[in-house]
Amino acid sequence: MMQGNPWPRVLSRLSALFLLAALVGWWAEALSEALLLAALTMLAWEGYNLYRFEAWLRKGRQLAPPAAHGLWRHLFDALYQRQQRQRQRRRNLQRLMARYRDSARAMPDALVVLSGDYRIDWWNPAAARLLGLRWPGDSHQRIANIYRHPDFVAFLSSRSPVTREVSLPSPLDSQVWLEIRLVPYGTDRYLLLARDVTHLHRLETMRRDFVGNVSHELRTPLTVIYGVAETLNEEMADDPEVGDMLRLLQEQSERMRRLVDDLLLLSRLETGATPSHPEWVDMPRLLEELVEDGKALSGSRHHRFELTCEPGLLLEGCESELRSAFSNLIFNAVKYTPGDGYIGVRWYADKAGAHLSVTDNGIGIPAAHIPRLTERFYRVDSARSKASGGTGLGLAIVKHVLNRHRAQLTVRSQPGQGSTFICTFPTALLRRAGTRTARPPAS
Incomplete structure (x- = not known):
């Protein structure tokens, strides 16, 4: 001792x-x-x-x-x-x-321990079953050299792969779908987690196909109903009782037609495929057109619009999808801002990327509702949303369009003080007018 x-x-x-x-x-x-x-x-x-x-x-x-x-x-x-x-x-x-x-081996989900440069240090049996890793040949190999799916390689190459997950087919069986997430820990080390979501993927595919098919089948009869109601309304305008019913039929059929169009668009966006033919979109021109449409929608309510665009800043993507997303943001600002209210649209860039912000001084949104705004058919105030003629799908469309362009949506709002919706796009999708390749914007 x-x-x-x-x-x-x-x-x-x-x-x-x-x-x-x-x-x-x-x-x-x-x-x-x-x-x-x-x-x-x-x-x-x-x-x-x-x-x-x-x-x-x-x-x-x-x-x-x-x-x-x-x-x-x-x-x-x-x-x-x-x-x-x-x-x-x-x-x-x-x-x-x-x-x-022992606990990692017992996990039903794949777990792979990666070094800072994504080299494999260890994995559990589920990773061998789902990702096809084999001992000892795959030890200390780069994970991207073994799982070569282009979307997975792009996921690892992105600046912040830990901010989201990606769904991809298993390298062993294309019928098995995996949800893959990268989690940082320690000093410059990562855990790669892969979960079998085949059942959920099939259910989601069935739901999407069902919505798409039903919406497509409804489109034609709704167009016929709307046309007939419009024709009868013109012919029987002298009969006040019948005319009111026909106008109501015309309004509701038009609303259902808009709903079907939004469902078809959302079903197409949910496929997850990136725009097939991206182009350099002239954002100042596009936003000028959308602001003019917003003024037309405002009509006698006389909203005050302010558009600020950084000259020559182009965005790579699908113009029709971007037009749909941005118009939903601007039209929502018009719908939920009282008459003579302010609506500001700004397109600018900084070191974090490019940003489209739509600001209003309207009714605002309670904080408890903000996380659910992009859900399908979610309404903060059902009575007010129905009165405005919305379909409840606008922000869901915005979310999917942004996902397809590797962008993020940020919402800032307080009840009675208005709202700001900010779409942030990565620097890689930007280009200055007159240049051939993308380059980082000036801060």
């Missing part, structure tokens, strides 16, 4: 040794020789203990320390106890790692 401070006892013993040597030397009239002999004796003893100490360290730290006295006993005991604590910590860490790996 390690004692307290050994130095008082050591010094007292050394003092007693040299005092005894001095007395003997004085008695024998050989003081210098006696003191020299005492010093040599002390050095020999210390050298012997130093040899035993080095031999103990060299031959094996697993052995108990040899018996010793004084300062050396203190050193042996202190080092031995420190070794025991280190061994105990190592055993605890090994047990913890074993439990971690």
